[in-house]
Amino acid sequence: MDRIVVASANAGKIREIASLIKGVEVLGYKDLGLDFDVEETGNTFFENALIKARAVYNKTGIPVLSDDSGLEVFALNGAPGIYSARYSAEHTDDANIKKLLEELRDKDNREARFSCCMVYYDGKRIITETGTTEGEILKEKQGNGGFGYDPVFYSYDLKKCFGVSTPEEKNSVSHRSRALAKIIKRVTE
Numbered sequence: 001m002d003r004i005v006v007a008s009a010n011a012g013k014i015r016e017i018a019s020l021i022k023g024v025e026v027l028g029y030k031d032l033g034l035d036f037d038v039e040e041t042g043n044t045f046f047e048n049a050l051i052k053a054r055a056v057y058n059k060t061g062i063p064v065l066s067d068d069s070g071l072e073v074f075a076l077n078g079a080p081g082i083y084s085a086r087y088s089a090e091h092t093d094d095a096n097i098k099k100l101l102e103e104l105r106d107k108d109n110r111e112a113r114f115s116c117c118m119v120y121y122d123g124k125r126i127i128t129e130t131g132t133t134e135g136e137i138l139k140e141k142q143g144n145g146g147f148g149y150d151p152v153f154y155s156y157d158l159k160k161c162f163g164v165s166t167p168e169e170k171n172s173v174s175h176r177s178r179a180l181a182k183i184i185k186r187v188t189e
Helices: 011-020 045-060 081-086 093-104 167-173 175-187
Strands: 003-006 025-028 064-073 111-121 126-137 153-155
Touching (some): 003 011, 011 175, 045 064, 093 126
Antiparallel strands (some): 064 111, 126 153
């Protein structure tokens, strides 16, 4: 395999995955001139990842990596979960963070985790793996690194916020890198 398509339009996610895969050209589906959105109608991270993987493979015929991931906050019964990217009405990182911090304003328990379900699909095989990383939600943003909820996620592994971590530090413990490492092992077996 010399190329793989990431079933995402999220530039941060594509960069993160590309930095973790060696010796393979990693492309976002928009890099191939495709301009469509896949509606995530699943009820779980796995269902959404598989929907995206199949849709992109059907348009490209190239093996696909797809993930659905999100932030799960214990005091909010796992929210935002599968709705992490579209948690606020505006669907922007800043608006999503603002809504999250507002909902946690009076909560003592700020424990959270990022969860990822990753799917590899090549038209024949469906390989799926999961990864998580534990932490808690800060009361205000720290740094500008990463994307999504990174500026308010304090990583227990790193002992600091993802927003002030280098990409290499974050990738060493992220939910996505943990799922991807398992996928790579299984695809290359």
